[in-house]
Amino acid sequence: MRHTLLSSLIAGAAMAMSLPDAHAQPHNLRCDAHHRCRPTPQYSYEACYSLAHQRGWTDRRFDARGLNAFIYKCMLGQIPW
Secondary structure, rough: HHHHHHHHHHHHHHHHHOOOOOHHHHEEEOOOOOOOEEEEEHHHHHHHHHHHHHHOOOOOHHHHHHHHHHHHHHOOOOOOO
């Protein structure tokens, strides 16, 4: 009886660990002024990222903070296309 219970617990744990977790997938978040965030599609981040590069932002270390701020403002709709 113990072996059956133990093997079913191990099988259940292995099965639970093998299932994909929906929360483990990375999402880009769009947040408003009240810190309510919701996932945004990947293409909006990529569009803002490419717009930042077109406007002169680079991936260099000293540009990282400005690049991130630009992308954040772009995703909020504060940067004109």
